[in-house]
Amino acid sequence: MKKILIAIYIFLIPSFVSAAPTAEVLHWWTSGGEAKALQVLKDDFAKQGGVWKDMPVAGGGGDAAMQTLKARIVANDAPAAAQIKGPTIQEYDEEGVVSPYNINEVAQKEGWDKLLSSQVANHMKCEDGKSYCAAPVNIHRIDWFWANKKVLDDNGIKMPTSWAEFNAAADKLQAKGIIPLAHGSQPWQDATVFEAVALGVGGNDFYKKAFVDLDLNTLGGSTMVKVFDQMRKLKSYTDQGSPGRDWNVATGMVMEGKAAFQIMGDWAKGEFAAAGMEPGKDYLCSPTPSNSGYLYNVDSFIFYKNAGKDKVEGQKLLASLMMGKNFQKVFNIYKGSIPARLDVSMADFDMCAKKSNSDLKTAGSKGGLLPSFAHGMALRLAQKGAIQDVVTEHFNSNMSSQDAAKKVAAAVKASL
C-alpha cells in the first residue's frame, strides 16, 4: 500500500510544482536539418524559463499524429501548439477548439500585421480574420527546378525559362540516355509537379481561379486540358522506377547525375547540402517557368484552446519566440526556406534563398504570389484531396487530358 502511495505521489508532484510556462508541441520535424532547426526554438524556450514538452511524430505523413491530435482535441486536452498550416487552421477554428485565441494579445503587442506580408498574415488569423491564432515560421517556395549543373553543362543546356524550352532540353537529354525528370510518383509529388505546371502553362489568373476560388468552369476548362497535356509529356520524361519513389531518392538521382531535373519545394536543398554540394557550383536552382508566379507554403503552428495559467503563458512565450528574429533566421537557414517575417536580414542565406526572397516581392506586386494547392495552403483538405486524386490517376494511367479536366471539376463539385 505504501509503495502504491509513493508511486502516486511521484506521478502527481510534478504537475503541482510546474508553474513555469509550459508548452506541449506536436510536430513532425524529426530528421536532419529540420530537427536541428527546431532545437533552436527549444533552446530559446528553455532560456526564457519555459518547459518544453516535445510531441514529435516520426515520418512526414503523420497518420498517427493526426489520430492522436484529433483524439486529444475531442477529449478537451489539446496540445499547446501543433504543426498545422493553411486553411486547416480556420477549419479547426470553426469547430470551436481554437478560441479564445490566447496568442492574439502577443501578436497585437508585437505588431505582427507589420512584420508579415498581408497574405501570410491572413493565413494565421481565425475568427474571420480578426484574431491571430497561429504563428508562421517560414515560407517555402514550391515551384523550383533543381538541376545537376554538370549534366546541363555537358549537354549545353541552360535552365529553361519556358515549358517549351524544358521539353526541348528533356528530349535532348533522353536521347543521350539521361533521365530528364527525377520524380517519385506519389500522389503529393504528382500534385507538386502539377501545380508548377498549372502555374506556368495556365498563368497566375488561371491558377487563382482554379485552385483558390475553385471556379468549376476553369477547373474543367480548356486551359486545364493543356495543363494535363504537359503533365502527360512530363510523365514520358520520368523513368520506370518512379512510382512510389520517395522525393529524396529522386533528389539523389539528380545529385548522382543519373537524372537532370527535379521539380520540388526548396526543402530539396537540404539533401544537396547534406551531400556537401553547393548551389551555383554543383547544382542549380531556378523557378519553374511562369509569369513571375510564386507558389508558397507557409509552415505554421496553430495554438489550440488551452486553460491554466502556465499553459497560456507557455503559448504566449512560444508564439513570441517563433516570430523572433533570431529563430526565424537560424531556423530557416537550416530548413532551406526563407523567413516569414519580412525584416530579417538575408545576408547569411544561400543564393537560392536570396532568389526566393527577391522573387517573393516581385510576385507580390504582380499578383503572382499564390498559395500552393499541393501542400494544403490554397484549399481545404477535402477539395485538395479530390483534385490530387485525379491528378495522380491521370499521371499514372492513359486517361486523356479532356477526361482528366472533366473529372477534376466533377470531383471538386462532389467534395464541396
Added chain:
Amino acid sequence: MIWLKRNLPKIVISPSCALLVWFVYGFILWTLYISFTKSKILPNYKFWGIDQYFRLWSMDRWHVSVSNLFIYTSLFLILCILIGIVLAILLDQKIRAEGFLRTIYLYPMALSFIVTGTAWKWILNPTLGIEKFFIDIGFENFTFDWLITPGMSIYTIVIAGVWQSSGFIMAIFLAGLRSVDDEIIKAAKIDGAGVVSIYTKIILPMMRPVFMSAVVILVHLAIKSYDLVIALTSGGPGTSSDMPAVFMTQFAFHRSEIGLASSSAIMMFLTVTAIVIPYLYSELKREDGKK
C-alpha cells in the same frame, strides 16, 4: 461462499466483457452514427442523413477500392488455402527434417506486413528487382512491371500477401492433418484406397472446421489489409491499388472527411458481416446437427 464459487467465472469475465462491449460494439455504433453526420475535421453530432453514403458511392476512388478488395480477397483466400494444403500434405508424408522445413515456411508470418511490403516493393521494382535481374543476365526483353502498371498493381499485393500468409495456413492444416486418426487411414488403405482418394475423399472432408478457421482468418486479414498496401504501393500507381481500409484512413485523417470515412468503415463492416456470418452460421449449424 458457495455463491461466490458458483459465480466466480462470471465475475472474472465481466470486466473484459464490459470493456469489449464498450470499445468494440459501442464504437461500431458510434461510427455508424457519425456516418449519418456531416463531420469534417472533427466529429460533429448533428444528424444529417444518409447523404454520406450517396457521396461515397458516387466516388470513382471508392469503386476502385471495392473492386480491388474483391480481387484481393478472393485470390488471397484461394491461393493461400491451396498452397497451404499442398504444403501441409507434402510435409505430412513423414519426411526427414520436417521441423526445419516447417519453420522455413512458417517464418514469413513472423515478419510484419510492413517488412514484407517493403521487401517486395524492392523485388518487384522494375529498376531494382526481378526485371533488372533478368535483363542483366541477358533476357533483354524481359518485363515484369506489375508494380507500376495501374490495373496490375493489385496483383503484386496478392503475391506479397500470399507469400506471407500461406505458411501460416499450412501450419493450421498440418495441425488438422495430424489430428486425423491413423486408424481411419489404415482402414481406408485396407479397403484399397489410394493416397489421392484418401486425401480428397476422407481427410480433407474431415477437416471442415480447419477450413472454417482458415477462411475466417484470411477473410478478415484481407478486408483489414492496410499496412501491406501502404508499404508496397501506397495505393498507387495513382489510386489504382487502393483498398477500403486505405481509403478510410486517408479520408478520416488526411482529408478531414470523418463523416465520409465513417460511412466507408460501415461499408467494410457490412462486407465482413455479409461474408463471415452466413459462413459461420452454416458451419456451426452443421456442428450442432452432428451432436
